[in-house]
Amino acid sequence: MKSLSLKIMLIFIIVTTIITNISYANEIVPTSSYKIAASQGQSTDGGTGKTGETTDDIIAGADKFIQSADTNNTISQDASQKAIDLLYNVFLAIGLVVAVAVGVVLGIQFMVASADGKAEVKEKLIPYTVGCVVIFGAFGIWKLVMVLLEGF
Numbered sequence: 481m482k483s484l485s486l487k488i489m490l491i492f493i494i495v496t497t498i499i500t501n502i503s504y505a506n507e508i509v510p511t512s513s514y515k516i517a518a519s520q521g522q523s524t525d526g527g528t529g530k531t532g533e534t535t536d537d538i539i540a541g542a543d544k545f546i547q548s549a550d551t552n553n554t555i556s557q558d559a560s561q562k563a564i565d566l567l568y569n570v571f572l573a574i575g576l577v578v579a580v581a582v583g584v585v586l587g588i589q590f591m592v593a594s595a596d597g598k599a600e601v602k603e604k605l606i607p608y609t610v611g612c613v614v615i616f617g618a619f620g621i622w623k624l625v626m627v628l629l630e631g632f
Contacts, residue, residue, distance in 0.1 A: 575616070579615065582608060583608065
């Protein structure tokens with residue numbers, strides 16, 4: 481099983497590398513040889529119709545992009561608060577449903593199990609209890625942090 485997983489992972493890496501190299505092979509990388517070829521009247525596009533960009537052109541394009549940004553776009557505090565509250569409530573509901581479902585399953589297993597089965601269920605109760613404490617403790621801390629941050 482390990483060798484099959486290893487072979488699949490190796491094939492995936494090889495295919496990804498080949499695809500990446502093919503896509504980069506089609507791009508023109510600006511170098512100083514473009515300037516030399518252009519000064520001698522030779523084509524700098526390698527027959528592709530593309531021309532190489534200098535570092536100054538790239539930086540100028542980046543500056544133009546940054547300057548065209550809309551700086552009046554702000555985040556509404558009410559909208560972000562509603563989104564966070566919705567996220568909190570959804571995750572809390574999911575955690576509660578999962579905790580209750582697992583608790584019911586463990587309870588039923590405990591009621592119908594033999595002595596050995598009851599010992600196994602008791603062993604499963606420790607991770608279940610720790611998981612419930614972590615889940616609901618995390619939600620409690622999250623809510624406490626949000627209440628404290630609302631004051632600021």
